[in-house]
Amino acid sequence: MLPITDDHMHINVKGGRGVEAIKDFKNAGGTHVFIVSLPAGELGLAIAKGDDFRAVFDATVEAVRQANEHVKAYAVVGVHPAEFIRLAESSGMEKAYALVKEGLEIAAKYVAEGKAVAIKSGRPHFPVTPELWEASNALMRYAMDLSKDEDCAIQLHTESESDTMKSISEIAKQAGMEPYRVIKHFSPPAVKECESLNVFPSVICSRGALEEALAQGTRFMLETDYIDDANRPGAVLGPKTVPRKTKEAIRNGVPEEVFYKIHKDNPEKSYGIKIEE
Numbered sequence: 004m005l006p007i008t009d010d011h012m013h014i015n016v017k018g019g020r021g022v023e024a025i026k027d028f029k030n031a032g033g034t035h036v037f038i039v040s041l042p043a044g045e046l047g048l049a050i051a052k053g054d055d056f057r058a059v060f061d062a063t064v065e066a067v068r069q070a071n072e073h074v075k076a077y078a079v080v081g082v083h084p085a086e087f088i089r090l091a092e093s094s095g096m097e098k099a100y101a102l103v104k105e106g107l108e109i110a111a112k113y114v115a116e117g118k119a120v121a122i123k124s125g126r127p128h129f130p131v132t133p134e135l136w137e138a139s140n141a142l143m144r145y146a147m148d149l150s151k152d153e154d155c156a157i158q159l160h161t162e163s164e165s166d167t168m169k170s171i172s173e174i175a176k177q178a179g180m181e182p183y184r185v186i187k188h189f190s191p192p193a194v195k196e197c198e199s200l201n202v203f204p205s206v207i208c209s210r211g212a213l214e215e216a217l218a219q220g221t222r223f224m225l226e227t228d229y230i231d232d233a234n235r236p237g238a239v240l241g242p243k244t245v246p247r248k249t250k251e252a253i254r255n256g257v258p259e260e261v262f263y264k265i266h267k268d269n270p271e272k273s274y275g276i277k278i279e280e
Contacts (some may be wrong), residue, residue: 005259006278008035010205011079011158011226014066017046019231024242025070032246035270035278037226038066039079039158041093042086044213047230053105056082060110060210064118075262076274079122079158081108081110081146081279084139087129088127090222095220096138104144111149120274122150125160125188147178156184156273158205163191172200183273186224192216194223203273208244211251221264224273225249234257 009028012183014021026164028036041062045048070076072073079138082103090099113119124146126139143160145161157180161167168187182201182243190204197204204223206216216223225248227240249262267278 004034004280005249006031006034006263006266006280007246007249007262008037008224008270009074009227009229009242010037010224010270011039011187011278012036012040012229012242013231014070015041015046015231016062016066018231020236021066021231022069022073024229025073025076025230028242031074031243032250033242034075034148035075035077036070036079037079037158037270037274038063038070038234039080039120041081041230042089044089044231050086050102050106053102056106056109060113064113069197071267075144075279077090077121077274078113079121079123080113080119082106082142082157083123083271084125084127084143084160085140087139088131088135091135091138097136098251100138100142105209106143107146107149110146114155115155121158121186122146122153122157123158123160123188125158126162127159128162144174144178145159147175147180150184151179155275156186158186158188160188161191168193168196168200169196171202171262175201183269186273188226189228192219198222199243201246203269208240208247208248213248217257217261221261222269224265224269245253 061077067076067078087103110122124188186203192212205226208225225245227244231240
């Protein structure tokens, strides 16, 4: 059976649809999913000290445990870049920096302990002061250093401007990251551009994106960035989207072997895991 993998989904076991969304994913044909930690506030949690991130990551691990009763799920834990901005506004940049740095170190421990397969980091996708931008880039670089030490992938939440991939590539090269370990979450279908740089695209499976990506090759993964927010059902994309779009493409003539590359070979290499058929 063809594996169908969603590379970036959020499951909120504290206030969202939780495992019901995973059931939708499975019923549509989904088989494997990477569940990514939410910002603390979306789980009703607050960060006052670095160790508070453990509750956030534990919620992600619990979501993975529940999802594994239906599909094969993996945890990606770390600190959303917007979390740093919020903490800087409430606690000052120096304290926020220290908190996020500790949170990233705890995320690396979850990888070392086998609770997660990758670290999440990035920088704001919205305008911030030069000081916050510089600090955000420094935290992203630190997360890359931790990923390099753990020999694991890093999922990056960043802006998607014309020079974004080149900028990420340069920072990743400085950190000595392997190209297939640096995953640009919510990526446009810039497959050829990413192939020439130190970045691996996780393409958001919006209208026309899969077709555009396929026209450039198979060096990409697919995601919905489903956020499991009761106030925004189906946002960013619904959990059925990746399986539905994959099956539609096959019906329209894309060879199934192409999707073995996208849904099995690519995540296996990036995350160092085994995608069972």
